[in-house]
Amino acid sequence: MKTYESGLLWKKIIKIVGITAGVYVSVRFLLPLVIPFLIAFGLAALLDGLAKKILKENCRYEKALRTVLFFCVLAVVTSVGIFLAYEIVMQIKELCLNYGSLCGKLRGYWWECCSRLESLSGICAGKIDEMICEKTAGLWKKGQDKVMACIWSHSVNGVQCCLHILWVMLVISVSTLLIFLDYDHLFRVAKESGIGKTLGHITNRVKTAGGSYLKAQLIIWLCVSTICVVGLFLTGNSYALLAGIAIGLCDALPFLGTGTVFIPWMILEVLQGKYGLAIWYLLIYLCCSITREMLEPKLVGKGIGVHPVCVLMSIYIGIKVYGGVGVLFGPLSAFLIWEIYKMTEISREEEKDAES
DSSP states (O other): OHHHHHHHHHHHHHHHHHHHHHHHHIIIIIHHHHHHHHHHHHHHHHHHHHHHHHSOTTOTTHHHHHHHHHHHHHHHHHHHHHHHHHHHHHHHHHHHHTHHHHHHHHHHHHHHHHHHHHHHHOOOHHHHHHHHHHHHHHHHHHHHHHHHHHHHHTHHHHHHHHHHHHHHHHHHHHHHHHHHHTHHHHHHHHHHSHHHHHHHHHHHHHIIIIIHHHHHHHHHHHHHHHHHHHHHHHTTOTTHHHHHHHHHHHHHSTTSOTHHHHHHHHHHHHHTTOHHHHHHHHHHHHHHHHHHHHHHHHHHOTTTOOOHHHHHHHHHHHHHHHOTTHHHHHHHHHHHHHHHHHHHHHHHHHHHHHHO
Protein backbone atom coordinates (compact mmCIF):
# COMPACT_ATOMS: atom_id res chain seq x y z
CA MET A 1 0.00 0.00 0.00
CA LYS A 2 2.79 2.38 0.94
CA THR A 3 4.66 1.49 -2.26
CA TYR A 4 1.54 2.26 -4.32
CA GLU A 5 1.02 5.61 -2.57
CA SER A 6 4.72 6.46 -2.99
CA GLY A 7 4.56 5.63 -6.71
CA LEU A 8 1.41 7.76 -7.09
CA LEU A 9 3.13 10.67 -5.32
CA TRP A 10 6.16 10.42 -7.59
CA LYS A 11 3.88 10.37 -10.65
CA LYS A 12 2.20 13.57 -9.44
CA ILE A 13 5.58 15.21 -8.80
CA ILE A 14 6.86 14.23 -12.26
CA LYS A 15 3.61 15.51 -13.79
CA ILE A 16 3.92 18.88 -11.98
CA VAL A 17 7.58 19.17 -13.03
CA GLY A 18 6.64 18.40 -16.65
CA ILE A 19 3.79 20.93 -16.64
CA THR A 20 6.08 23.53 -15.01
CA ALA A 21 8.75 22.97 -17.69
CA GLY A 22 6.14 23.23 -20.45
CA VAL A 23 4.65 26.43 -19.01
CA TYR A 24 8.13 27.94 -18.55
CA VAL A 25 9.12 27.26 -22.16
CA SER A 26 5.76 28.56 -23.44
CA VAL A 27 5.77 31.75 -21.35
CA ARG A 28 9.49 32.45 -21.79
CA PHE A 29 9.84 31.78 -25.53
CA LEU A 30 6.44 31.39 -27.22
CA LEU A 31 4.29 33.99 -25.41
CA PRO A 32 6.49 37.01 -26.41
CA LEU A 33 6.07 35.97 -30.06
CA VAL A 34 2.27 35.72 -30.01
CA ILE A 35 1.37 38.23 -27.29
CA PRO A 36 0.63 41.08 -29.78
CA PHE A 37 -1.92 38.84 -31.52
CA LEU A 38 -3.43 37.68 -28.22
CA ILE A 39 -3.84 41.33 -27.22
CA ALA A 40 -5.34 42.05 -30.65
CA PHE A 41 -7.82 39.17 -30.24
CA GLY A 42 -8.82 40.43 -26.79
CA LEU A 43 -9.30 43.99 -28.06
CA ALA A 44 -11.30 42.67 -31.03
CA ALA A 45 -13.53 40.75 -28.61
CA LEU A 46 -14.21 43.97 -26.66
CA LEU A 47 -14.92 45.89 -29.86
CA ASP A 48 -17.17 43.07 -31.11
CA GLY A 49 -19.27 43.33 -27.95
CA LEU A 50 -19.50 47.10 -28.43
CA ALA A 51 -20.38 46.71 -32.12
CA LYS A 52 -23.19 44.24 -31.37
CA LYS A 53 -24.71 46.72 -28.93
CA ILE A 54 -24.50 49.63 -31.39
CA LEU A 55 -25.05 48.01 -34.81
CA LYS A 56 -28.10 46.05 -35.87
CA GLU A 57 -27.85 42.36 -36.78
CA ASN A 58 -27.35 41.52 -40.48
CA CYS A 59 -26.54 45.15 -41.18
CA ARG A 60 -25.94 45.83 -44.88
CA TYR A 61 -22.79 47.87 -44.35
CA GLU A 62 -21.59 46.03 -41.27
CA LYS A 63 -17.91 45.85 -42.24
CA ALA A 64 -17.79 49.50 -43.22
CA LEU A 65 -19.49 50.54 -39.97
CA ARG A 66 -17.15 48.30 -37.97
CA THR A 67 -14.18 49.98 -39.65
CA VAL A 68 -15.55 53.43 -38.75
CA LEU A 69 -16.17 52.28 -35.15
CA PHE A 70 -12.63 50.89 -34.92
CA PHE A 71 -11.01 54.15 -36.09
CA CYS A 72 -13.24 56.24 -33.79
CA VAL A 73 -12.19 54.15 -30.77
CA LEU A 74 -8.56 54.20 -31.97
CA ALA A 75 -8.66 58.02 -32.27
CA VAL A 76 -10.04 58.40 -28.73
CA VAL A 77 -7.57 55.93 -27.19
CA THR A 78 -4.62 57.42 -29.12
CA SER A 79 -5.56 60.97 -28.08
CA VAL A 80 -5.79 60.02 -24.41
CA GLY A 81 -2.55 58.01 -24.64
CA ILE A 82 -0.65 60.86 -26.33
CA PHE A 83 -1.95 63.36 -23.75
CA LEU A 84 -0.90 61.17 -20.81
CA ALA A 85 2.48 60.34 -22.40
CA TYR A 86 3.11 64.05 -23.12
CA GLU A 87 2.23 65.05 -19.55
CA ILE A 88 4.46 62.34 -18.07
CA VAL A 89 7.39 63.25 -20.36
CA MET A 90 6.99 66.96 -19.53
CA GLN A 91 6.93 66.22 -15.81
CA ILE A 92 10.04 64.03 -16.11
CA LYS A 93 11.73 66.82 -18.11
CA GLU A 94 10.75 69.43 -15.51
CA LEU A 95 11.99 67.13 -12.76
CA CYS A 96 15.38 66.79 -14.47
CA LEU A 97 15.68 70.54 -15.19
CA ASN A 98 14.76 71.49 -11.62
CA TYR A 99 16.93 68.79 -10.05
CA GLY A 100 19.30 71.29 -8.40
CA SER A 101 16.56 73.47 -6.95
CA LEU A 102 14.64 70.41 -5.76
CA CYS A 103 17.75 69.13 -3.96
CA GLY A 104 18.05 72.55 -2.31
CA LYS A 105 14.41 72.46 -1.23
CA LEU A 106 14.80 68.93 0.13
CA ARG A 107 17.90 70.05 1.98
CA GLY A 108 15.90 72.91 3.51
CA TYR A 109 13.06 70.56 4.47
CA TRP A 110 15.56 68.19 6.04
CA TRP A 111 17.13 70.96 8.10
CA GLU A 112 13.66 72.00 9.32
CA CYS A 113 13.06 68.39 10.37
CA CYS A 114 16.41 68.32 12.21
CA SER A 115 15.52 71.58 13.97
CA ARG A 116 12.16 70.16 15.00
CA LEU A 117 13.85 66.99 16.29
CA GLU A 118 16.28 69.18 18.24
CA SER A 119 13.40 70.93 19.99
CA LEU A 120 11.78 67.55 20.78
CA SER A 121 14.83 65.52 21.82
CA GLY A 122 17.40 68.14 22.80
CA ILE A 123 20.00 66.68 20.41
CA CYS A 124 21.76 69.34 18.35
CA ALA A 125 20.33 69.68 14.82
CA GLY A 126 23.84 69.76 13.36
CA LYS A 127 24.69 66.51 15.13
CA ILE A 128 21.57 64.79 13.73
CA ASP A 129 22.36 66.11 10.25
CA GLU A 130 25.98 64.95 10.50
CA MET A 131 25.08 61.44 11.76
CA ILE A 132 22.50 60.69 9.08
CA CYS A 133 23.67 62.72 6.07
CA GLU A 134 27.26 61.42 6.08
CA LYS A 135 26.03 57.86 5.75
CA THR A 136 23.28 58.59 3.22
CA ALA A 137 25.45 60.88 1.07
CA GLY A 138 27.78 58.03 0.12
CA LEU A 139 24.89 55.75 -0.76
CA TRP A 140 23.19 58.56 -2.74
CA LYS A 141 26.38 59.27 -4.69
CA LYS A 142 26.83 55.60 -5.57
CA GLY A 143 23.19 55.41 -6.63
CA GLN A 144 23.55 58.52 -8.83
CA ASP A 145 26.68 57.13 -10.50
CA LYS A 146 24.97 53.82 -11.23
CA VAL A 147 21.84 55.50 -12.61
CA MET A 148 23.82 57.86 -14.86
CA ALA A 149 26.00 55.01 -16.13
CA CYS A 150 22.89 52.96 -16.83
CA ILE A 151 21.20 55.85 -18.69
CA TRP A 152 24.34 56.52 -20.75
CA SER A 153 24.89 52.87 -21.67
CA HIS A 154 21.24 52.27 -22.53
CA SER A 155 20.49 55.54 -24.36
CA VAL A 156 20.82 53.96 -27.82
CA ASN A 157 18.92 50.89 -26.68
CA GLY A 158 16.19 53.21 -25.38
CA VAL A 159 15.63 54.68 -28.84
CA GLN A 160 15.53 51.19 -30.35
CA CYS A 161 13.11 50.10 -27.62
CA CYS A 162 10.78 53.05 -28.39
CA LEU A 163 10.81 52.20 -32.11
CA HIS A 164 10.12 48.55 -31.27
CA ILE A 165 7.17 49.56 -29.05
CA LEU A 166 5.74 51.70 -31.88
CA TRP A 167 6.14 48.79 -34.29
CA VAL A 168 4.38 46.38 -31.88
CA MET A 169 1.55 48.90 -31.37
CA LEU A 170 1.14 49.16 -35.15
CA VAL A 171 1.01 45.34 -35.46
CA ILE A 172 -1.57 45.17 -32.66
CA SER A 173 -3.71 47.90 -34.27
CA VAL A 174 -3.71 46.30 -37.74
CA SER A 175 -4.30 42.80 -36.28
CA THR A 176 -7.18 44.10 -34.15
CA LEU A 177 -8.85 45.64 -37.20
CA LEU A 178 -8.48 42.49 -39.30
CA ILE A 179 -9.77 40.21 -36.51
CA PHE A 180 -12.58 42.64 -35.62
CA LEU A 181 -13.89 42.73 -39.20
CA ASP A 182 -14.21 38.92 -39.31
CA TYR A 183 -14.48 38.16 -35.60
CA ASP A 184 -17.46 35.76 -35.63
CA HIS A 185 -15.95 33.54 -38.33
CA LEU A 186 -12.49 33.44 -36.71
CA PHE A 187 -13.95 32.75 -33.27
CA ARG A 188 -16.07 29.88 -34.63
CA VAL A 189 -13.11 28.32 -36.49
CA ALA A 190 -10.86 28.59 -33.39
CA LYS A 191 -13.57 27.14 -31.16
CA GLU A 192 -14.24 24.13 -33.41
CA SER A 193 -10.59 23.13 -33.89
CA GLY A 194 -9.00 20.57 -31.53
CA ILE A 195 -6.24 22.89 -30.34
CA GLY A 196 -8.76 25.71 -30.02
CA LYS A 197 -10.98 23.58 -27.77
CA THR A 198 -8.09 22.68 -25.48
CA LEU A 199 -6.77 26.24 -25.35
CA GLY A 200 -10.28 27.56 -24.85
CA HIS A 201 -10.84 25.18 -21.95
CA ILE A 202 -7.56 26.19 -20.30
CA THR A 203 -8.23 29.88 -20.99
CA ASN A 204 -11.69 29.70 -19.42
CA ARG A 205 -10.32 27.98 -16.31
CA VAL A 206 -7.43 30.42 -15.98
CA LYS A 207 -9.75 33.37 -16.64
CA THR A 208 -11.93 32.41 -13.68
CA ALA A 209 -8.88 32.53 -11.41
CA GLY A 210 -5.83 34.34 -12.69
CA GLY A 211 -7.62 36.44 -15.30
CA SER A 212 -10.17 37.69 -12.78
CA TYR A 213 -7.44 38.43 -10.27
CA LEU A 214 -5.25 40.37 -12.73
CA LYS A 215 -8.27 42.25 -14.11
CA ALA A 216 -9.32 43.17 -10.56
CA GLN A 217 -5.81 44.37 -9.70
CA LEU A 218 -5.72 46.49 -12.88
CA ILE A 219 -9.05 48.16 -12.03
CA ILE A 220 -7.96 48.76 -8.42
CA TRP A 221 -4.62 50.18 -9.63
CA LEU A 222 -6.46 52.60 -11.96
CA CYS A 223 -8.78 53.70 -9.15
CA VAL A 224 -5.96 54.13 -6.61
CA SER A 225 -3.76 55.96 -9.14
CA THR A 226 -6.65 58.31 -10.00
CA ILE A 227 -7.20 59.10 -6.30
CA CYS A 228 -3.45 59.76 -5.84
CA VAL A 229 -3.19 61.94 -8.96
CA VAL A 230 -6.27 64.02 -8.05
CA GLY A 231 -5.24 64.29 -4.40
CA LEU A 232 -1.68 65.42 -5.22
CA PHE A 233 -2.95 67.78 -7.93
CA LEU A 234 -5.19 69.52 -5.36
CA THR A 235 -2.12 70.14 -3.18
CA GLY A 236 -0.49 71.98 -6.10
CA ASN A 237 2.10 69.26 -6.70
CA SER A 238 3.77 69.87 -10.09
CA TYR A 239 4.44 66.14 -10.55
CA ALA A 240 0.98 64.89 -9.55
CA LEU A 241 0.50 62.62 -12.59
CA LEU A 242 3.96 61.05 -12.40
CA ALA A 243 3.90 60.62 -8.61
CA GLY A 244 0.29 59.39 -8.56
CA ILE A 245 0.96 56.64 -11.13
CA ALA A 246 4.15 55.59 -9.28
CA ILE A 247 2.29 55.41 -5.94
CA GLY A 248 -0.47 53.40 -7.65
CA LEU A 249 2.16 50.92 -8.85
CA CYS A 250 3.45 50.62 -5.29
CA ASP A 251 -0.09 49.79 -4.17
CA ALA A 252 -0.39 47.09 -6.85
CA LEU A 253 2.57 45.22 -5.36
CA PRO A 254 1.55 43.15 -2.30
CA PHE A 255 4.84 43.81 -0.45
CA LEU A 256 4.62 47.61 -0.78
CA GLY A 257 1.39 49.67 -0.83
CA THR A 258 0.53 53.37 -0.69
CA GLY A 259 1.55 53.46 2.96
CA THR A 260 5.23 53.05 2.03
CA VAL A 261 5.03 56.51 0.41
CA PHE A 262 2.35 58.42 2.31
CA ILE A 263 3.32 57.44 5.89
CA PRO A 264 6.94 58.74 5.61
CA TRP A 265 5.57 61.75 3.72
CA MET A 266 3.12 62.47 6.57
CA ILE A 267 5.90 62.16 9.16
CA LEU A 268 8.06 64.57 7.14
CA GLU A 269 5.24 67.14 6.96
CA VAL A 270 4.56 66.82 10.70
CA LEU A 271 8.25 67.38 11.48
CA GLN A 272 8.11 70.55 9.36
CA GLY A 273 5.00 71.70 11.20
CA LYS A 274 2.79 71.44 8.09
CA TYR A 275 -0.07 69.65 9.82
CA GLY A 276 -2.64 70.52 7.15
CA LEU A 277 -0.65 68.75 4.43
CA ALA A 278 0.00 65.81 6.74
CA ILE A 279 -3.74 65.42 7.37
CA TRP A 280 -4.40 65.70 3.61
CA TYR A 281 -1.89 62.94 2.83
CA LEU A 282 -3.49 60.86 5.57
CA LEU A 283 -6.88 61.33 3.89
CA ILE A 284 -5.47 60.29 0.49
CA TYR A 285 -3.89 57.23 2.11
CA LEU A 286 -7.18 56.30 3.83
CA CYS A 287 -9.13 56.79 0.58
CA CYS A 288 -6.71 54.47 -1.25
CA SER A 289 -6.87 51.84 1.49
CA ILE A 290 -10.68 51.97 1.73
CA THR A 291 -10.98 51.79 -2.07
CA ARG A 292 -8.84 48.64 -2.18
CA GLU A 293 -10.69 47.05 0.76
CA MET A 294 -14.08 47.77 -0.84
CA LEU A 295 -13.24 46.82 -4.44
CA GLU A 296 -11.05 43.76 -3.91
CA PRO A 297 -13.73 41.43 -2.44
CA LYS A 298 -16.25 42.46 -5.12
CA LEU A 299 -13.87 42.22 -8.08
CA VAL A 300 -11.71 39.28 -7.04
CA GLY A 301 -14.42 37.28 -5.28
CA LYS A 302 -14.11 34.63 -2.60
CA GLY A 303 -14.25 31.75 -5.08
CA ILE A 304 -10.75 32.42 -6.46
CA GLY A 305 -8.98 31.83 -3.17
CA VAL A 306 -5.76 33.64 -4.04
CA HIS A 307 -3.82 34.23 -0.85
CA PRO A 308 -1.51 37.31 -0.82
CA VAL A 309 1.45 35.10 0.20
CA CYS A 310 0.93 32.93 -2.89
CA VAL A 311 0.80 36.03 -5.09
CA LEU A 312 3.95 37.39 -3.44
CA MET A 313 5.75 34.08 -3.97
CA SER A 314 4.69 33.94 -7.64
CA ILE A 315 5.85 37.54 -8.21
CA TYR A 316 9.20 36.94 -6.46
CA ILE A 317 9.88 33.71 -8.35
CA GLY A 318 8.64 35.32 -11.59
CA ILE A 319 11.09 38.23 -11.24
CA LYS A 320 13.93 35.78 -10.52
CA VAL A 321 13.05 33.63 -13.54
CA TYR A 322 11.71 36.13 -16.12
CA GLY A 323 13.21 39.43 -14.96
CA GLY A 324 11.12 42.61 -14.68
CA VAL A 325 8.17 41.17 -16.61
CA GLY A 326 7.95 38.47 -13.94
CA VAL A 327 5.59 40.78 -12.03
CA LEU A 328 2.97 39.68 -14.59
CA PHE A 329 4.44 36.46 -15.96
CA GLY A 330 5.05 34.97 -12.50
CA PRO A 331 1.39 34.90 -11.38
CA LEU A 332 0.32 33.95 -14.92
CA SER A 333 2.69 30.94 -14.92
CA ALA A 334 1.52 29.89 -11.45
CA PHE A 335 -2.15 30.00 -12.50
CA LEU A 336 -1.39 28.08 -15.71
CA ILE A 337 0.55 25.35 -13.88
CA TRP A 338 -2.19 24.89 -11.29
CA GLU A 339 -5.10 24.95 -13.75
CA ILE A 340 -3.43 22.59 -16.27
CA TYR A 341 -2.61 20.18 -13.43
CA LYS A 342 -6.22 20.28 -12.19
CA MET A 343 -7.46 19.74 -15.75
CA THR A 344 -5.27 16.66 -16.21
CA GLU A 345 -6.45 15.26 -12.86
CA ILE A 346 -10.09 15.77 -13.83
CA SER A 347 -9.47 14.07 -17.20
CA ARG A 348 -7.81 11.11 -15.45
CA GLU A 349 -10.76 10.75 -13.06
CA GLU A 350 -13.20 10.89 -15.97
CA GLU A 351 -11.24 8.16 -17.81
CA LYS A 352 -11.31 5.97 -14.67
CA ASP A 353 -15.08 6.45 -14.35
CA ALA A 354 -15.56 5.61 -18.04
CA GLU A 355 -13.53 2.39 -17.69
CA SER A 356 -15.42 1.29 -14.61
